[in-house]
Amino acid sequence: MTGAEKILPVVVSVVILVLVAVVQERSRELAAIAAVMPLTMPLAAWIVFSASGGDHHQTAQFVRSMFAAYVPTVVFVAVLWYGFRQAWPFPLVIVLAFAVWAALVALPHLVRRLL
Numbered sequence: 001m002t003g004a005e006k007i008l009p010v011v012v013s014v015v016i017l018v019l020v021a022v023v024q025e026r027s028r029e030l031a032a033i034a035a036v037m038p039l040t041m042p043l044a045a046w047i048v049f050s051a052s053g054g055d056h057h058q059t060a061q062f063v064r065s066m067f068a069a070y071v072p073t074v075v076f077v078a079v080l081w082y083g084f085r086q087a088w089p090f091p092l093v094i095v096l097a098f099a100v101w102a103a104l105v106a107l108p109h110l111v112r113r114l115l
Helices: 003-023 028-036 040-051 056-085 090-114
Strands: none
Touching (some): 003 040, 040 056, 056 090
16 A cells, blocks of 8 residues: 555545534534545545455455444434533543443454353
């Protein structure tokens, strides 16, 4: 994998964060759409595809594993929403959301180890 292929996802992520910061002043809804647009998924798939020498099967397996990560991400957003609706302190909301997300991400791995 070339240096450009390693740096591109970082550059795109920074551009998206700047876009969210600028757009949120005009439209919270548009900023929210920009914040959750599925850009990192194709970038990650491209990185795996490039690193595997263009192996479609390996890339398909990687993309399939994204399904398992999606549920914890949706729950993460729900915890953020709930915490902010309850007017909990910002750091508490973030830490709690990440803790719930991490527990849900780890759960399938723990279950596999126990079985």
